[in-house]
Amino acid sequence: MKKNLLLLSLAVIVLLYACEKATVKQGLIIEQVEAKWVPDSRVDVFDVELVYSQGTLLVKGETTIAEAKDELLAKLGQTDKLIDSLVVLPISSIEKKWAVTTLSLANLRDEPKHSAQLVSQTIMGTPVRILKQKGGWSLVQSPDGYIAWTNNSSLAFMNEAEFDAWRSAKRVLVLSDGWLEDGFGHHVSDLVKGSLLTVVEKQKDKVIITLPDGRSGSVESDIVREFDMTGDLPALKGEKLIEVSKEFMGLPYLWGGTSSKAVDCSGFLKNIYFLNGYILARDASQQIKYGQPVPLQVEALQVGDLLFFGDAESKKVTHVGMYIGDTEFIHSSGRVKVNSLDETRENYSGYRRASWLGA
Template sequence: MKKYWLIAAILLLSIAFGSSVQAEDKEMYVDVSVATLWSEPDQARDLDAPSLSNPVDMWEWTESMTYEEKKWLVGELQTQALYGQKVTILEEQGDWVKVAVDGQPTPKNELGYPAWMPKDQLADQKRYSVLKEKKSFALVTAPTANIYDDRIKSQEFKEISFNTRLPVVAQTGSMVLVATPSDGMKWVSSDHVSIYKNEEDIPNPDGEDVIETGKQFLGLPYLWAGASGFGFDCSGFTHTIYKAHGITIPRDSSVQAEHGTAVSKDNLQKGDLLFFAYEEGEGSVHHVGMYIGDGQMIHAPNSESTVEIIDVFESDYYSSEFAGARRYID
């Protein structure tokens, strides 16, 4: 009897103090176009509501924010996860869950990048998980793409991001039938996707390939922690571009700077990643961009700007903070 009283007391204390519950490592799937993950639960502002719902409205959210409102997100957000992407639940607290995002390497957790998101933005569908394991996948290659309820595209279902991967059920004419985490089968134009049997089936890119992919996003506004066609931060941009070409690199710039192959400034090739650090390049890494040749770099700079190309070594700021380069393409 004492045992049961002790268990009851622990549960009551947990409820009373609102403590989080450690969850078993349960795998689930993102059920919104883009899930935005937070440093802590329940930290969002009222204006962040479009990013916290199911479905989300990413354009309403990002385009409604002022510079100061975007700048506030620095440190509050951690990363993003895409529609249909697998996450592992690590912890639960009320309507929020702490998850590890599969495919985003980090020293923070071996299962993936850890952060908090609303629980109702996830789906637990066994059939979808089986299809994801067994079927070929459609990889979105356009900055964003619409998926539809029907093959003739009379009813739009959802706008999804570049690098989203959904299991392929069938192909017919110019349309591809894909599986979704919780809404059955939907249609996407074949012009907006490439189909692969598995990750290894993605062709090995060269520098020109990753550069051309990156240039699709010129003019896209920066978003702290962004890793989608709705907005990128600096390392979200490089991570996602490489990921879409079948190369998985760490999620954060500081960790990207520790992997790959070190390259000297005199030996730069197209597609190499350039890193920048505080204390005139001697301190901690805080920024990354992609070298595109002729002394130029494409990057997502900061909350008041967009994806752009600059003459990197003619910039007093960037040239003074250059901290080295890494090559991830063989």
């Protein structure tokens, strides 16, 4: 009897060991596919779970990359019988797969609830792609590629035809914070820099506009300019970059903030460049991957260059500012302010100088 129990125990151990090895192998396959297709989870989704059931491997979860799903199933299918429950986003059953931000700013969070961490924001007139929905929330992808949750009350949802009509409509870009007002001087909505508004009619000193959700009103014509996405990108001018950045001076720091109400470091730079015709990636660690590298010498810098800071040992980027000339850079740290890389200056930041990683 003892011998039989011992043999049974050994068999269970061997079986468990075999299952563990298989799990480790499959886990490595998932890691390899994810590393190849989704190296940055902020701009793509690859959430996969494997479940064994009666000799069959159930593959479930979701991803935004169809090619990643195909490769994963092909590799797992070499050794296991599969049931495919892996969904490719956006969800096909969603009728209106586009939306436009219809509040002055919409908060983007890492989970579909108001208490979740704020990770980014979109401002009025920003188009987003709807990936899936849960309750009163939508998982959206903004023009910079960032994926996060936002409340449905901040969006105007559109089908393909409605979205095409919105994109082809005549629009203006808001250059200063202000108010959209009705014909009686009552506030319809607040406006922030960078908002995109659809033009209904131009008058002598006002522009009649409509919001994505159908509300309408007027703005002073001197705080907007025509918005046109056709043609070549505008030339970046150092003096204009400085002028726009100085308009944010003293603005408070907000983790996840990307508007002229409050900004984090990379959200601040996104605003400056968007108002000059360019869309930057969302986070500092993403922004450093674009553009031409500049030597870590003050003499090599030009106005408008992005300066990246972080941990010298790990080389992890955690902060970004913009060079404005004469050894100085502007950034959001506590508030939007100007510091110098010259230790003889009163506004010198030894901490930033020591943590300067790239430009």
